[in-house]
Amino acid sequence: MGHRKGMEVSIAVSHAVALARAEAIAAYPITPQTHIVxxxxxxxxxxxxxxxxxxxxxxxxxxxxxxxxxxxxxRTYTATSSQGLALxxxxxxxxxxxxLPIVMTVANRALSGPLSIWNDHSDIMAAKDIGWIQIFVxxxxxxxxxxxxxxxxxxxxxxxxxxxxxxxxxxxxxxVEAMEFVDQALVDKFLPPxxxxxxxxxxxxxTMGAFAMPEIYTEVKMKHQVTLMESxxxxxxxxxxxAKLTGRAYKPVExxxxxxASTLFLTMGCLGEVAExxxxxxxxxxxxxxxxxxxxxxxxxxxxxxxxLAGANLVIVCDRALSPGGAAPPVLAEVRSAxxxxxxxxxxxGYIIGLGxxxxxxxxxxxxxxxxxxxxxxxxxxxxxxxxxxx
Amino acid sequence: MSKPLDQITWQEIExxxxxxxxxxxxEYRVGDWRSQHPVWTKSRxxxxxxxxxxxxxxxxxxxxxxxxxxxxxxxxxxxxCARECVTGCITMxxxxx
Amino acid sequence: xxxxxxxxxxxxxxxxxxLMPREEFFTSGHRSCQGCGEALAVxxxxxxxxxxxxxxxxxxxxxxxxxxxxxxxxxxxxxxxxFENTSAVAAGIDSALRILHRKGKIxxxxxxxxxxxxxxxADIGLQSLSGAMERGHNFTYVCWDNEAYMNTGIQxxxxxxxxxxxxxxxxxxxxxxxxxxxxxxxxxxxxxxIPYVATATPSYPFDLYFKVKKALETPGPAYIHVLTVCxxxxxxxxxxxxxxxxxxxxxxxxxxxxxxxxxxxxxxxxPKLKPVTTYLKPQGRFRHLREPQINxxxxxxxxxxxxxxxxxxAPYPEFPSLVSSEEGALWISKD
Numbered sequence: 001m002g003h004r005k006g007m008e009v010s011i012a013v014s015h016a017v018a019l020a021r022a023e024a025i026a027a028y029p030i031t032p033q034t035h036i037v038x039x040x041x042x043x044x045x046x047x048x049x050x051x052x053x054x055x056x057x058x059x060x061x062x063x064x065x066x067x068x069x070x071x072x073x074x075r076t077y078t079a080t081s082s083q084g085l086a087l088x089x090x091x092x093x094x095x096x097x098x099x100l101p102i103v104m105t106v107a108n109r110a111l112s113g114p115l116s117i118w119n120d121h122s123d124i125m126a127a128k129d130i131g132w133i134q135i136f137v138x139x140x141x142x143x144x145x146x147x148x149x150x151x152x153x154x155x156x157x158x159x160x161x162x163x164x165x166x167x168x169x170x171x172x173x174x175x176v177e178a179m180e181f182v183d184q185a186l187v188d189k190f191l192p193p194x195x196x197x198x199x200x201x202x203x204x205x206x207t208m209g210a211f212a213m214p215e216i217y218t219e220v221k222m223k224h225q226v227t228l229m230e231s232x233x234x235x236x237x238x239x240x241x242x243a244k245l246t247g248r249a250y251k252p253v254e255x256x257x258x259x260x261a262s263t264l265f266l267t268m269g270c271l272g273e274v275a276e277x278x279x280x281x282x283x284x285x286x287x288x289x290x291x292x293x294x295x296x297x298x299x300x301x302x303x304x305x306x307x308x309l310a311g312a313n314l315v316i317v318c319d320r321a322l323s324p325g326g327a328a329p330p331v332l333a334e335v336r337s338a339x340x341x342x343x344x345x346x347x348x349x350g351y352i353i354g355l356g357x358x359x360x361x362x363x364x365x366x367x368x369x370x371x372x373x374x375x376x377x378x379x380x381x382x383x384x385x386x387x388x389x390x391x
Numbered sequence: 392m393s394k395p396l397d398q399i400t401w402q403e404i405e406x407x408x409x410x411x412x413x414x415x416x417x418e419y420r421v422g423d424w425r426s427q428h429p430v431w432t433k434s435r436x437x438x439x440x441x442x443x444x445x446x447x448x449x450x451x452x453x454x455x456x457x458x459x460x461x462x463x464x465x466x467x468x469x470x471x472c473a474r475e476c477v478t479g480c481i482t483m484x485x486x487x488x
Numbered sequence: 489x490x491x492x493x494x495x496x497x498x499x500x501x502x503x504x505x506x507l508m509p510r511e512e513f514f515t516s517g518h519r520s521c522q523g524c525g526e527a528l529a530v531x532x533x534x535x536x537x538x539x540x541x542x543x544x545x546x547x548x549x550x551x552x553x554x555x556x557x558x559x560x561x562x563x564x565x566x567x568x569x570x571f572e573n574t575s576a577v578a579a580g581i582d583s584a585l586r587i588l589h590r591k592g593k594i595x596x597x598x599x600x601x602x603x604x605x606x607x608x609x610a611d612i613g614l615q616s617l618s619g620a621m622e623r624g625h626n627f628t629y630v631c632w633d634n635e636a637y638m639n640t641g642i643q644x645x646x647x648x649x650x651x652x653x654x655x656x657x658x659x660x661x662x663x664x665x666x667x668x669x670x671x672x673x674x675x676x677x678x679x680x681x682i683p684y685v686a687t688a689t690p691s692y693p694f695d696l697y698f699k700v701k702k703a704l705e706t707p708g709p710a711y712i713h714v715l716t717v718c719x720x721x722x723x724x725x726x727x728x729x730x731x732x733x734x735x736x737x738x739x740x741x742x743x744x745x746x747x748x749x750x751x752x753x754x755x756x757x758x759p760k761l762k763p764v765t766t767y768l769k770p771q772g773r774f775r776h777l778r779e780p781q782i783n784x785x786x787x788x789x790x791x792x793x794x795x796x797x798x799x800x801x802a803p804y805p806e807f808p809s810l811v812s813s814e815e816g817a818l819w820i821s822k823d
Contacts, residue, residue, distance in 0.1 A: 023587045026580060050591060052583040056576060057619030064573035064616065068544065068580020071567050074587055076580075094569055099407035160406060193593075198409050200542045200565040200581065202598045207410035207560035209568030216557055219401035220408045226401070396558070408557055416517030416554065416561040424522070440505030444693055445730045447527040448516040465516035469523030469719075470727030483727075 002180040002246065009140040010035035010173045012181075013079075013105060016147035018049040019187045022077040022103075023194075024069035026054040028062045030084040031117045032169035033107040037079055059084035063091045063102075070100035070162075071208060073199035075151060078102065081169055082109035082116075082123040089127065095162050096131035097224060098208055101154035101194070102162040104132075105147065108269065108320075109169040110356040118357020119169040121269065121320035124297075125330040131224055133163040133231060134298040136268045140177035143167050145248060148182075152191050152238050159231045160197060166297075168270040170357065186245060229299045252301035253308045257283060258290030263369070264312045264346070266292045268331060271318065271353065271360055278365030289369060294331070302338050309339065312346040316372045318365075319352045319384075328384055349375060350384035358388060417465075422450070425468030427483045429461050435480035442472035442481060504694055509535055518561040519553040523726030525717030525733060526550055526632045529690040530603075533630055533714070534564065536700035537601055542585075544578040546604030546613060547571040549639040549718075550632060572612035575620035575629060578602035582625040599704045600627040606647035607637045610671045621680040621709045628703040628710040631673060634718035642721040646671040649741075650788070651781045652773045654721075659776040669788065677711035678747050681807045684710040686746035686755070691717075691733030695744055695755055702746075715742045723772025735767040740793040750805030752796065764789050 005012075014036050017025075025044075027037040043049040052074075056062045062078050070076040080088065085106055095102055110116035111123050124134065133153060137143045146165050154163040167173060198206060212220055236252065243249035256276050258264055265275050272293040282289045292308050292315075294301075309315050319329035327333060332350035339345040349372050354360040368387060375381060394403075405411060429442075438457040443449065450465035451472060461472075473481040513534035520527040530550050537543070543566045545551050551568050554561035569577050578600050585597040602620075604613055609631040617629060636654045637643040644654040648666045653659055657666040677685040684706040688696040696714065703710035715736055717729040724732055736742035737756055741764060744756040764786045768774040777785075799806075 023591070024580070024584050026583070050587070052587040054579060054583050054623065056579070057615060057622075061573060061576035061579075061616050061619055064569060064576035065580035065583070067569055068567070068577035068582075069584040070580075071577075072542070072581045072584035072588070073593075074584035076584075091570060091573065097407065098567075098569075198406060200567060202540050202542065202565055205413045205563060205565040207413070207555055207562050207566045208407065210408055210410050210555040210557040210560060211552060211568075212408065212557045213396060215397040216399060216404075219399060220404050220557075222401035223404045223406075227406075399558070410555070410558060410560045413560060413563045414515040414517075416559040417515050419517045419519075419559060421517060421519065439503055440508075444505045444508070445528065445690075447520065447524045447531065447729075448518075449512060449531060450516055462516065467522035469729075470725075471523055471528075471730055474727040475730050 002182045004178055004180050006176060006178045008035060008174060008176050009143050009167070011039050012140055012144045012179050013147050013167070014039035014043065015181065016144045017077050018043050019182070019184055020075070020148045020151045020191055021193070022049070022051055022075050024052050024074035024076045025078065026056050026062045026065035026069065027078050028056050028059045028080070028084060030059070030081045032109060032173045033079045033081045033084070033105065035173065036105060059087040060091060063088040063095060066102045067091065067095050067098065067100055070102050071098065071200050073194070073196045073201070075155070075194040076100070076102045077104070079105040079107065081107040082111055085123045085127060086111060092127060092130040092132065094209070097220070099160040099198070100162060101160050103150040103154055104162065104164050106164050106166050107169040107173045108166050116356040119171050120355050120357065122322070122355070124164070124166050125321040128298070128330060131161070131228060132298065133161050133228070133235065134166065135164070136166045136295055136297060137172070138270045138272045138293065139172070140175070140179045141248065142250070143172060144179050144181070145242060145246070145250070148187055148191065149238050149242055153231070153235050155194050156234045157197050159227070159234050161228055161231055166269065172270050182246060190241065190245060232296070232299050232301065235296065250295060251304070252296035253304040254293040254295055255308055256291040256293065258292060258308065260288070260311065261290030262288040262312060263314045263316065263373070264290050264292050264309060265365065266294060266315055266317045266331070266335065268294045268297065269320065271320070274360055274362055275318070275365050278362040278369070281362060282366060282369060287369070300334060300338065305335065305338050306342060309346055314372065314376055315346045315348045316368060317348055317350045318368070319350060320354055322352055322355065322386070332384055347376060349380060351387045352384065353387045364388065420464045421448070422462070422464045422466050425466055425486060427468040427470070427485050428466055429470070429472050429481045430484050431459060432480040432482070433458055435478045437478055439477055441475055441477050445471050445475045447471065508697070511535070513537065513563040514554070515561045515563065517559065519556070520549065521720045521726070523719045523729050525690060525729035526634055527553070528729065529632060529696065529714050529716045532690055532693050532696055533700050536697045537564070537599065537704065541599035541601050542581050543567070544569070544574050544581060544600070544602045546574040546608035548605035548608055548632070549634070550603070550605070552639055571608055573616050574602045574604045574608060574613060576616040578627045578629070579620040579623065579625045582627050602627055602629045604631060605638070606631060606633040606635060607645040610646040610673050618680065621677065621682050621711070624708050626708060628700070628712065630700070631711070631713045632716045633713055634716045634721060635670070636721050638718050638721045647673070650785055651777050653776060654773070664778070664781055665776065673713050674711070674747065678750065678806050680709070681750070681810060682709040682711060683707070683749050684746070687713045687715070687742065687744055689715040689733040689737065689742060689744065691730045692737065692744060692756060699746060699755070721773070723775070724770050728770055732767065732770060735762070738762045739764045739767040740789045741767055743793060743796055745796065745800065747806070749809055750807045752799040752802070754800055761790070761793060
């Protein structure tokens with residue numbers, strides 16, 4: 001089996017990327033992603049990773065360079081956060097439209113303004129529609145495992161869609177955890193070398209990036225949408241294969257003590273682990289409460305989510321981003337949308353927590369639980385709540 | 392000949408809207424655009440090839456004898472060949488209706 | 489680098505066309521305007537590039553006229569991503585080729601060529617070009633300079649010449665059109681210390697052809713700035729594109745030179761410059777100019793040409809050579 005090591009999670013992620021034999025890396029530094037790319041560049045400099053590491057001059061160029069790398073047939077990786085992801089925005093859509101299997105770690109961090117280097121999900125929520133596969137991890141082990149699996153998912157010849165692994169900035173990237181590492185032989189067997197279905201090669205020239213007239217644009221988008229939705233089965237197949245190899249199983253929707261719970265919390269990312277403690281304490285006090293953790297964000301896991309939420313009376317959706325002026329924060333909006341078609345569905349309340357890195361502890365979840373129950377009893381006073389705001 | 396654009400189904404789109412046939416633009420006959428075309432006076436043509444060199448399309452083909460003529464499928468009638476011809480043996484002639 | 493010699497082709501070697509390759513890499517059927525100088529330039533650059541290359545292209549006229557789904561004019565492997573990032577994409581292609589070659593997955597590395605218009609190069613794409621040049625990627629950047637954002641309807645760019653009318657620098661009661669001098673992209677490229685920079689125009693096709701060949705053979709970044717006449721945007725007759733390019737050279741508006749390892753050298757010598765009015769007159773975009781502006785332009789052209797001649801005669805290069813005698817050329821790829 002593997003061997004257990006303790007280290008900063010960012011460094012573990014860079015080891016995972018190295019184990020996956022990434023060949024071409026383009027990166028621009030931004031807090032809190034820097035440790036990942038720093039360690040990758042030192043591995044390349046020492047010959048521990050055989051790759052081209054390109055220090056580009058902006059994140060926009062980072063993703064553009066990744067497109068060039070992936071289009072030529074190299075296994076490609078980059079990492080960014082917040083403003084960097086926002087700067088990449090225009091090109092992210094193109095990367096997925098060109099069907100290039102780039103893997104990217106996003107160290108989730110609040111978007112400016114005001115400037116904040118601390119953790120929330122506003123950066124990735126602003127990139128919901130880029131057409132990439134998007135997965136959330138909540139601890140070091142998951143970050144390590146999923147950083148390897150992302151390549152296998154993205155490069156699947158039936159998928160060929162770039163993939164983002166979201167990890168909370170600082171509260172996951174910069175913490176030291178004990179993780180079980182797998183060895184190179186296992187990864188090599190699990191993840192064969194990238195064999196592109198399409199690449200830039202003078203022996204067989206193709207044109208990538210043609211423009212589309214109105215007569216054809218819709219059809220191109222339909223193809224992308226269908227492929228992205230169908231990637232669900234390939235994603236779970238990869239996760240199942242990993243479970244057989246390592247014993248660690250992952251699902252699109254994870255359930256924590258949720259059987260027969262009448263109230264469910266729903267979280268994404270690290271705060272799930274904090275919520276687990278709150279759920280333990282609430283259950284010990286006799287409350288019927290459980291936790292649902294959404295791991296697969298794109299493609300949205302409709303079936304699994306409906307199944308997971310079916311039996312509950314109330315779902316408290318904990319968003320980490322605001323959609324200013326919008327009908328609901330992003331995760332609440334999608335959960336409600338997914339549940340709308342059901343004739344029997346739980347009530348949903350939305351709480352936005354931990355914006356800009358504000359600390360969230362188990363007490364916060366218990367407080368939210370109490371508040372939510374009161375709101376339901378009296379009839380909700382707001383569309384959604386910005387938890388902990390003073391004033 | 393490619394299928395008309397508004398009949399292509401989404402299933403038929405290549406991944407990433409990739410185009411696998413280099414030079415497929417030749418299916419489109421831009422020659423339909425022109426309102427004049429070049430005519431060579433062979434007796435004055437020295438077969439130097441300058442016209443062939445300066446055609447932007449390119450829409451000038453060389454016959455087996457070495458003389459040049461326009462490619463009717465692609466000549467847009469810009470007149471550059473006539474302008475640049477070393478001996479002035481090319482004349483631009485309006486298209487008949 | 490000397491095997492292509494000096495392209496002193498100011499006189500048409502009339503029969504030189506016969507020696508040029510017949511294979512077309514930018515096929516007919518593209519939807520450019522009639523008389524498009526840029527299409528002519530692309531045709532010849534692609535011939536010079538040859539089969540074994542990968543092209544990254546910016547959004548612009550040449551991209552739009554040649555790559556409307558489902559047809560393409562390109563015989564090369566070709567990728568278009570966006571407007572401002574062509575150099576970054578080319579950098580990625582170069583990097584991937586290096587690692588694939590080093591790992592033995594490909595037996596050799598094709599040439600990498602990046603192409604973009606003046607807007608995509610001097611304005612929105614300047615950052616990515618600068619980064620790619622600074623990092624020393626092995627690629628050639630070709631700028632199609634038609635002196636405005638032509639594809640979107642003739643708006644001014646940083647490369648629009650002084651006094652030119654564009655839709656966003658129109659002459660009016662309070663303006664005479666574009667009021668600043670054209671950005672000097674060649675000087676910017678030279679300032680990055682790259683080994684080969686050149687100007688070219690399809691009006692001198694063999695000069696252009698051999699400069700492209702030289703750029704491709706040069707390890708490291710190379711930059712070629714091509715003046716491409718746009719009859720639509722310049723408001724000139726469709727048959728004058730080649731002639732106007734020649735006039736640009738003969739009046740000193742667009743001298744043809746190359747900068748090899750920081751040393752300037754004219755490749756087409758014009759002993760006596762023609763008056764700039766011969767170049768301005770056939771173009772409707774300068775029609776509104778009055779004597780003060782024309783005189784200013786003439787004086788600037790003469791002064792700049794003198795400065796260029798001084799640079800060509802300079803006993804020192806623009807930057808010290810980056811070739812180290814112990815470790816070999818800096819630009820040569822690690823493998």
